Amino acid sequence: MSNQDWLNRSLQAVWHPCTQMKRHERFPLVPIASAQGAWLTDFDGKRYLDAVSSWWVNLLGHGHPRIKQALHDQLDTLEHVMLAGFTHRPVIELSERLAALSGLGHAFYGSDGASATEIALKMSFHYWKNSGKAQKSRFISLENSYHGETIGALAVTDVPLFSATYAPLIARALRVPTPDARQAAPGQSARDVALAAARALENVLAKHAGDVAALILEPLVQGAAGMAMYHPDYLREARRLCDQYQVHLIADEIAVGFGRTGTLFACEQADIRPDFLCLSKGITGGFLPLSCVLTTDNVYQAFYSEDVRAGFLHSHSYTGNPLACSAALAVLDTLRDEDILAGNRDKAARFSGILAPLAARTDVRHFRQQGMIWAFDVDTPRGDFAQAFFAAMLERGCLVRPIGNTVYYMPPYCLQDGEMRQLAEATAEALDALAREAGGAPAQPALP
Structure with a gap:
C-alpha cells in the first residue's frame, strides 16, 4: 500500500495528538x-x-540492537505481571540502578511524562498531609513551564494553548519568573538573570511557603518554552530556598534526563539532589512507554504505616512493566558500556x-x-x-x-x-x- 492509502485510513480512524485535525486537509500526514x-x-x-x-x-x-535483544530475551520469560502484591527482576534491577545513579532511594513507575508529574505532585501533597501539614497543598512553577497535559499537570503548566480551555477544572499554581537567559538586558549575563529570578522565587516563598507543597521545574532547559536555557545557579538557589522554607523540589527531567544536557541528569550540573526526580521519554530509548518518579527515603518513610489511607494509593495496570523495564536497563547498559x-x-x-x-x-x-x-x-x-x-x-x-x-x-x-x-x-x-x-x-x- 502507498503513503496515500495509509494516510486516508489514518484520517478516517485515528485522532492524532496535539493536532487540529482539519489542518491535515492542507498538510498531509506522513x-x-x-x-x-x-x-x-x-x-x-x-x-x-x-x-x-x-x-x-x-x-x-x-x-537499536541492544534494546531489541533485551526485549526479545524478556519476551521469553515474562511479558507482564501486576506490581501490586508481586514483583519481578527487571523492575528490581532498574530501581536499584536508578537509585545508585541519582542518590534517591525509591522508584515509583507510571506510563508517561504527565503521569510522572501527577505522581510527584500527589506524593508531595500526601507527604505533607501524612506529616500533619495538610494545608501545604499549593504548587509553584515557572513562567512558560510545561509538565504535561493531564489535569494535575496542567495546573503547573504555563502554556495557555494547552490549559486555557480547561481552566475551570484546574487548581492554579503560583507562577514565578523564568530564568530564561534570553531575557538578559545589555550588560547582563545568564547568571544575572538566574539570580534575579531566584530572588523573585524567594519573595513568593517568603509569603506563601506555609501552604506550598513543592516547586516544580525543568532543570536547565524549559522545552515547550522554546528550549529556554538557563544558568545552573538558579537550581542551586532553588534547592537552598526549598530547604530554607520547607518546600519540596520536584525536578522534571522527563525531556532532559539521560544525557540530553551533557550529564546523565541535568541536576548534576548544579550539584543538587531534588526531593522528586521525574523521568520518562528517553528512559526506554523510545521503544516502550515508561515513566518513573524517584524520591528520598525520608519521603518514602512518611507513607510507611499500618493505616492503608497513609499509603500512596496510585496505580495503573501496567505499572513497572517487565518489557519496558528491560528496555530501560538496556539503555543504561549502553550509556555506560559505550561511554x-x-x-x-x-x-x-x-x-x-x-x-x-x-x-x-x-x-x-x-x-x-x-x-x-x-x-x-x-x-x-x-x-x-x-x-x-x-x-x-x-x-x-x-x-x-x-x-x-x-x-x-x-x-x-x-x-x-x-x-x-x-x-x-x-x-x-x-x-x-x-x-x-x-x-x-x-x-x-x-x-x-
Whole structure:
C-alpha cells in the first residue's frame, strides 16, 4: 500500500495528538513504514532525518540492537505481571540502578511524562498531609513551564494553548519568573538573570511557603518554552530556598534526563539532589512507554504505616512493566558500556561548528546549545512559520518541528557528521525559501 492509502485510513480512524485535525486537509500526514538509526522511511521509500528523536524519546537511534535483544530475551520469560502484591527482576534491577545513579532511594513507575508529574505532585501533597501539614497543598512553577497535559499537570503548566480551555477544572499554581537567559538586558549575563529570578522565587516563598507543597521545574532547559536555557545557579538557589522554607523540589527531567544536557541528569550540573526526580521519554530509548518518579527515603518513610489511607494509593495496570523495564536497563547498559556521554561531548562540539554559519545569519536570534540540544529563534514576519518550516524541512528529507518561531534540534545520539551537515544545509535552504515567499531576501551571515 502507498503513503496515500495509509494516510486516508489514518484520517478516517485515528485522532492524532496535539493536532487540529482539519489542518491535515492542507498538510498531509506522513505515514512511516520503518525506521533505523536516525532515519524514518515512509511507504513510498522516502527517508527523513529524525532531528527531534520522535518527540525526544528515541535516545540512541531507531531499532537499536541492544534494546531489541533485551526485549526479545524478556519476551521469553515474562511479558507482564501486576506490581501490586508481586514483583519481578527487571523492575528490581532498574530501581536499584536508578537509585545508585541519582542518590534517591525509591522508584515509583507510571506510563508517561504527565503521569510522572501527577505522581510527584500527589506524593508531595500526601507527604505533607501524612506529616500533619495538610494545608501545604499549593504548587509553584515557572513562567512558560510545561509538565504535561493531564489535569494535575496542567495546573503547573504555563502554556495557555494547552490549559486555557480547561481552566475551570484546574487548581492554579503560583507562577514565578523564568530564568530564561534570553531575557538578559545589555550588560547582563545568564547568571544575572538566574539570580534575579531566584530572588523573585524567594519573595513568593517568603509569603506563601506555609501552604506550598513543592516547586516544580525543568532543570536547565524549559522545552515547550522554546528550549529556554538557563544558568545552573538558579537550581542551586532553588534547592537552598526549598530547604530554607520547607518546600519540596520536584525536578522534571522527563525531556532532559539521560544525557540530553551533557550529564546523565541535568541536576548534576548544579550539584543538587531534588526531593522528586521525574523521568520518562528517553528512559526506554523510545521503544516502550515508561515513566518513573524517584524520591528520598525520608519521603518514602512518611507513607510507611499500618493505616492503608497513609499509603500512596496510585496505580495503573501496567505499572513497572517487565518489557519496558528491560528496555530501560538496556539503555543504561549502553550509556555506560559505550561511554555515550563522553562521545556526545565531542559530537556536540562538531555539530555546533557545523551550525556556526546558521548562528551567524541576520534572521537568527539567541543561538544556544546545551549538551545534545540546539535551538535558535527566527526573526520572521510569518505567522505560520512553525507549520511552514516543518513542511519545508520535510520536503528536504528532515523532521524538524519548531516551537513557534524557535527551531531546535534534539537528535538521537547516533547522529553522524554527514547527517549533521545535511541538517544544517536543509535548514539554511528552508529559511531562505520561506524568506523569499514572505517577500524578503535570503538572510546572510552577519558581518564580524
